[in-house]
Amino acid sequence: MLTTIGDISARVGENVRLGVWLYNKRSSGKIQFLQLRDGTGFIQGVLVKKNVTPEVWESASGLTQESSLYVEGRVRADERSPSGYELDVTSIEVIQLAEEYPISLKEHGVEFLMDHRHLWIRSPRQHAILRIRGEITKAIQNWLDEQNFTLVDPPVLTPSSCEGTTNLFHTKYFDEDAYLTQSGQLYMEAAAMALGRVYSFGPTFRAEKSKTRRHLIEFWMIEPEMAFVDHEESLRIQENMLSHVVQHVLEHCQAELKTLNRDISYLQNVKAPFPRITYDEAVDLLNREGMEFTWGEDFGAPHETKIAESFDRPVFITHYPADIKAFYMKPDPKRPEVVLCADLIAPEGYGEIIGGSQRIDDPNLLEERFQQHQLSQEAYGWYMDLRKYGTVPHSGFGLGLERTVSWICGLDHVRETIPFPRMLNRLYP
Ligand code: 4AD
Ligand code: MG
Numbered sequence: 001m002l003t004t005i006g007d008i009s010a011r012v013g014e015n016v017r018l019g020v021w022l023y024n025k026r027s028s029g030k031i032q033f034l035q036l037r038d039g040t041g042f043i044q045g046v047l048v049k050k051n052v053t054p055e056v057w058e059s060a061s062g063l064t065q066e067s068s069l070y071v072e073g074r075v076r077a078d079e080r081s082p083s084g085y086e087l088d089v090t091s092i093e094v095i096q097l098a099e100e101y102p103i104s105l106k107e108h109g110v111e112f113l114m115d116h117r118h119l120w121i122r123s124p125r126q127h128a129i130l131r132i133r134g135e136i137t138k139a140i141q142n143w144l145d146e147q148n149f150t151l152v153d154p155p156v157l158t159p160s161s162c163e164g165t166t167n168l169f170h171t172k173y174f175d176e177d178a179y180l181t182q183s184g185q186l187y188m189e190a191a192a193m194a195l196g197r198v199y200s201f202g203p204t205f206r207a208e209k210s211k212t213r214r215h216l217i218e219f220w221m222i223e224p225e226m227a228f229v230d231h232e233e234s235l236r237i238q239e240n241m242l243s244h245v246v247q248h249v250l251e252h253c254q255a256e257l258k259t260l261n262r263d264i265s266y267l268q269n270v271k272a273p274f275p276r277i278t279y280d281e282a283v284d285l286l287n288r289e290g291m292e293f294t295w296g297e298d299f300g301a302p303h304e305t306k307i308a309e310s311f312d313r314p315v316f317i318t319h320y321p322a323d324i325k326a327f328y329m330k331p332d333p334k335r336p337e338v339v340l341c342a343d344l345i346a347p348e349g350y351g352e353i354i355g356g357s358q359r360i361d362d363p364n365l366l367e368e369r370f371q372q373h374q375l376s377q378e379a380y381g382w383y384m385d386l387r388k389y390g391t392v393p394h395s396g397f398g399l400g401l402e403r404t405v406s407w408i409c410g411l412d413h414v415r416e417t418i419p420f421p422r423m424l425n426r427l428y429p
Contacts (some may be wrong), residue, residue, distance in 0.1 A: 006040030006083050017072045022063050034058050045089040059092045068095040083310035110242045128256035133405045139248035143241050144199050152191040152198045154184030160188050160379035180205035186383050188225035199224040211424050213413040225396035231340035231358040234395035239272035245271040262410040265427045269313045276316040282307050298324045305349040316342040327369045329357040346370050350407035358398025363387035
């Protein structure tokens with residue numbers, strides 16, 4: 001029976017057998033240190049020449065980086081080791097001596113690492129990021145499930161756009177035109193009318209020609225949609241969900257955050273309620289801070305960063321001008337030139353991580369918007385039906401998983417947050 005490194009703390013003093021890869025080794029002539037990993041964690045194996053058979057010593061000496069093996073040994077608690085434990089190796093069974101591994105332990109350029117992404121993900125840093133990504137997903141889903149949301153899966157191939165037509169991926173669907181989904185939202189609205197509180201979690205696609213540290217072509221979104229929930233209540237749900245996620249990661253991913261050298265003092269503040277400012281207030285704030293900005297424009301990354309600097313946790317910017325937001329957002333009844341929406345801006349320059357709004361529920365107004373935006377009855381007729389047959393106030397939002405991971409991990413670029421990033425100029429591996 002194999003033990004895993006993740007479970008090693010319960011096995012101190014016992015002999016265990018592990019299936020591992022060798023990611024590094026050191027030798028001092030009489031002692032060899034094997035850095036081992038098995039996916040669940042990292043541990044140092046120690047061989048003292050006089051304590052092991054010559055065969056075991058030789059086989060350790062011949063190991064190359066990323067060789068796969070079974071090792072047996074005794075688990076020892078060791079305060080000096082980063083994991084807290086070491087393995088006194090007594091036997092080695094080589095599965096494969098790896099060929100010369102392209103990713104040596106020296107520094108490599110990003111493009112080289114990206115070309116070897118299928119191997120790069122084995123490194124301790126990438127391992128930590130992907131583990132945190134997994135925990136974030138789990139925390140979101142657990143929280144939503146506990147709040148009685150139902151997971152619903154919208155289609156990936158769609159006949160129409162959700163977030164505007166400028167960045168759609170086109171494909172043929174036999175003889176028809178089809179597009180890869182930009183957002184499952186419109187379908188989630190239909191699902192909310194059937195199931196009340198729903199969420200989707202899936203890949204979305206934007207053919208965006210932007211090459212920034214925040215943009216991916218393919219990214220994953222969590223999209224809750226809620227019947228009988230207004231803009232205000234939606235904000236409360238968003239801040240509670242995100243607080244839960246951050247606190248969950250702080251609790252369950254201490255080792256990974258340490259591997260990433262994440263300054264967690266920024267994350268400890270992330271507790272609901274989050275501050276809210278209106279778009280108007282944000283414009284004033286920018287002008288006060290000496291950044292020229294005209295009402296009616298959309299914020300760019302530098303603006304979002306500047307706004308975020310005034311707060312110690314994520315901040316909601318609400319009530320954007322209708323003209324710069326999507327067709328489905330409900331106008332503020334008191335001031336119809338702005339809509340009941342919010343973007344949640346993460347601290348430390350990570351920008352928008354959630355976009356959400358209350359949706360138009362009035363069939364006549366939606367009809368008007370269809371005309372303004374030249375949306376065809378053919379493609380969107382079904383969406384109109386949702387307002388004809390028992391329309392209700394409802395709201396929803398989309399959280400971008402990769403931007404959230406990037407922020408929580410404190411990364412320089414979203415490309416490290418997803419196993420195989422799809423970016424401008426990159427479809428390989
Ligand atoms: O603000 P967006 O475009 O909102 C929607 O798609 C709504 N239909 C969601 C909804 O209400 N159900 O995108 C939502 C989030 C953004 O806040 C951002 O975190 C992320 O998706 N996002 C991206 N992440 C990585 N790369 C990109 N190119 C992204 N575009 C948006
Ligand atoms: Mg947005």
